[in-house]
Amino acid sequence: MARLFWIALGAAAGVYAVRKVGKAAEAYTPAGVAHGLSDFGEGLRELADAIREGMAEREDELRLALGIDTGTAEDVEAGRLDPEAARRLLDDPTGRFDSRAR
Known part of the structure; x- marks a missing residue:
């Protein structure tokens, strides 16, 4: 029974490691890099919109x-x-x- 537990635990750890390595490798493919850059671009657009909104409010x-x-x-x-x-x-x-405020 104990051997079955350790085998299952080892298999689960192996599957987890393979998936993590696969995701890391995918992040460095051209498609993964493009996806990361698009996410970064969206974040910059959201930041710029928030700044513009604050500037307009302050100007008013x-x-x-x-x-x-x-x-x-x-x-x-x-x-x-x-x-x-x-x-x-x-x-x-x-x-x-x-x-x-007074």
């Missing part, structure tokens, strides 16, 4: 604070733009705009 906040764009009634009602928040935004342009 600064434009409202500087008075370049006028705020809508919705902005005033929601408390997004009040004079104190605009001053804080101008004093600390690298910080996040939060009209609730």
Whole structure:
């Protein structure tokens, strides 16, 4: 019974090792490299989209604070733009705009 256990364990370890080696070898084939590069490209696109979205949001906040764009009634009602928040935004342009912080 103990021999059967060790044989089964050895077979399972062998199958696991062969699959791992196969995956590693596949990663270095032209198709595997292309797949890895496409995944990397998708990640870069997602990062660029997130950065653009943050830049646009920050630009909108600064434009409202500087008075370049006028705020809508919705902005005033929601408390997004009040004079104190605009001053804080101008004093600390690298910080996040939060009209609730005092």
